[in-house]
Each structure stands twice: as C-alpha cells, then as structure tokens.
Amino acid sequence: MSTENTTRVELLRSDDFAQYLLHDARQIKQILRSLVENRALITTYLPSGNQSFLTAILTLIDDEERLVFDASPDEAVNRRVASIDELICATQLEGIKIQFPLSGIQEVTYQGRDAFVADRPERLLRLQRREFYRLVAPITHALNCTIPVPQKDEEPRTIEARVLDISGGGMAVVVPPDDADFVPGMEFDGCRVNLPDFGPVTVRMRVRNLFRLTNRNGVEVLRAGCEFVNLPNSANNLIQRYIFKVERDRSARERGL
Template identity: 85%
Template sequence: MSTENTTRVELLRSDDFAQYLLHDARQIKQILRSLVEHRALITTYLPTGNQSFLTAILALIDNEERVVFDVSPDAAMNRRVASTDELVCATQLDGIKIQFALNGIQEVTYQGRDAFLANRPERLLRLQRREFYRLVAPVTHALTCLIPVPQEDGEPRSIEARVLDISGGGMAIIAPPEDMDFIPGMEFDGCRVNLPEFGPVSVRMRVRNVFRLTNRNGVEVLRVGCEFVDLPNSANNLIQRYIFKVERDRNARERGL
C-alpha cells in the first residue's frame, strides 16, 4: 500500500477532531477564565528540543486579549521562553484535555512578580477524556515501531511495523498479516517507536482493534489500533514534541516559509 493511499485511509478512519477545535473568542476566553479560576497546571512545550515546563495562567488582561502566565523556576528555561516564537500548552480541566498555542511572548512584571505576557490563542482544542489529537504520519519520512514478540523457545523476535498515526494515547500500525495474529487485549512491552530527529522511545501498548485492509494491488495488510499503557511522562513529552514539530513544519510549508 502506498504511503499516500494509507494516509487517505487513515484520514477516513480517524476521528474528526475539527468539531473540538474552537475559534469563537467568547468560548476561548471562557475556558481561559476557568483555567485561571481553577489554577490549572499547564505543561508548556518549547518548539525546539525536548524541553517543557509547568506553568499556570495568572490573569487575562486588555479586554481578555492578553494572557499573563507564570515563569519557570529555572532561569535558563525562562531565557529560552522569552526568545521563542511560540509555545504549545496542554492541560486538563474536569476531565477535558485542552491544547492551545501562545505567541507574542514578552517578559513582564505582574503584581510585583516576574511573569510572561502572550496574545490570547485564536484557536483552542478541547477534547473529551478519551480523545487525543492524532497525528497522521508524514509522507516525508518513515515512522516505525519495533514490537518484541515472545517465541516458544523463550527468545523474542522483533516485528517492524509502520506507524500510521500517533498521539499521546496510542497509535495505529500496519503489519503484514503473516507476521503474527494481533488480537484485541494483547499487550506488548518494550516496543520501540523511532521518532525521526528525536530518537527511539520505549512504550508498552495494548491492542484495541484490528482491521484487514487490501490495497489496489490486492496485497492484504493489518491495521492495528493500539493504546499506550502506563506511558511515562518522559516518553509522553518526547511524543508530544515530535507531534508539535511535525505540525509546525507542515504549517510552515503551507504558508510557503
């Protein structure tokens, strides 16, 4: 199956997250006010490198068009934040996963304390408890996963599967049907997802669903939907960094930069 054809299949099978992307300024301001009122902790990712820090929104000012958020206790991190073009923020509120980007970042003093100031996000992604933003793997590079499969002699062998999409909650892979039988509920420990430019990340995953797909040449493959099990924060941060970078690069290409 060609990469282009697979991408089209995945777009059809993927959940439509557009319905969760908010553009209305009033709705976005309401959610931001709730984050302030609940003092929600926000994981904030820098656009380059595997770097993130915890912060909180302190206030909305200038008719709620500007966002004041707390600095990091790490002075070096604050210098990087002050010089970046954009930050990607992720948090949860009442079981709802929220993501948005901040730009126009400035160093300020707010109520006698160091803080950052940014423009109000123009878009905000609000997902239910079990929903995650899903990145369809780029056509420009291969995203693969090595899956250790136990054998009767005790020596596991590894199956290399192509990753179709990935999120903080799991991924979908393509595997030849003759490699092994994937059954919902099966778990695989020590799987290694190779993230281009970021390196490998080790995950434990559980099979959720299996589909048989046939491409135009008549070759049958398995599409296996998996969820991550007990994903460490370090692994999640690396996956999120990869997703954010790919999306950033895509947006830059679309703008002709």
C-alpha cells in the same frame, strides 16, 4: 466503551460526546465543503467484518443535500457498500477529528470513474479537544516500530511494523503479513519507535483492535490499533514535542515559508 474499535463505530451515539455533535445543516455543509476543498482522505468503515477503505468526497450536489464519494478499487468492497444501509466515516481536518454516518448510498459514475452518492449526514461529530488528536505519520519521515513478540518457551522475536498514526495515548501500526496472529488484548513490552529529530522512545502497548484496511491502490493490510500502557511522562513529552514539530513544519510548508 472498552475498545477503540467500539469507539469508532459508537462515537456518534455516545452521550459523552453529545456536546460535540452538530445538527445544523449549514454547519455540516460548510465542513463537507472543506473536506472537498482539502481533498481530505476519509476512512470509511463497513458495519461488520472489521473492514474499511480509504475514500474522499468528490463533490456536493443537489443544493449540497447529497454528496459523491470515491469508490474502492476492490470490487468486492464496492458490492458490500452498495448493499448496506449506513457507513461510518472518520477523518481529520486541521487537527480536528471529524466523524459522520452516510446513508441512502447508490452506485454512480462521476467524471468517468466509479463512485457512490449518499445523502448529506444529518449529524456530524467534530472533536476539538487536543487530547483526541492523532498525528498521521508523514510520508517523508516514515515511522517504524520494533515490537518484541513473545514466543512460547523461546526468546521474543522482534518484528518491524510501519506506524500509521501516533498520539500521546497510542498508535496504529501495520502488522506484517506473516504476523497476523496479533489479537486484541495482547501486550508488548519494550516496543521502540524512532522519532525523527528526537530519537527513540520505548513504550509498552496493548492491542485494542484489528481490522483490514484497503489502500487506494487496492492493497489490503492489517491495521492494529494500540494503546500505550503506563506511558512515562518523559516518553509522552517526547511524543508531544514530535507531533508539535511535524504540525509546525507542515503549516510552514502550506504557508510557503
């Protein structure tokens, strides 16, 4: 699998991750219940067009054999969802990456709001290995990345992009609307991310995938999934320390400390 985009869609079918696939109905239901209880945001990928939207599982019904999930604020997206055979959903719960397919999708109204109902997934991927963990950038400490964009016969033009998530392997950024000429395979050297409490880190990154993401408020943005190229150990250590601190602070807040 050559790109993060491919990994996202094909992960459930890969022998490399077979040992992390759950098929037991009781285990799957337990995880689905946890997603409901934690109001976990779920990125839902449509099968074509590199399109996705954010949703959440609202409840489990019919002896937990079906689930209800939130509709998109974009009616065009909802029409597509209602007409397709399968969606791929990805989320995180307590630092563990979770992915599962949804099928048997139907439009419904739940507690006065537009929603969808789908069959309980028969398989669910639960990745527990630390190296797969990506930190969703905290809202309270927004991360931004300055990216020098090469210009033909000119000096690079620097743009500022918001970081959506980050790990030791790469990060995802929101591409500014007037810079949608990003394409997979492009590399940017000298990108600079300022990590709160730790200072700046400079990286070289390569664009792996691009797709449009519709936020829950209906605003559509372009997301670029990037991998770090030849990341120095010093930069990797700084990123890992930052991730650890954010997670430690988050856990302390949840415990009321």
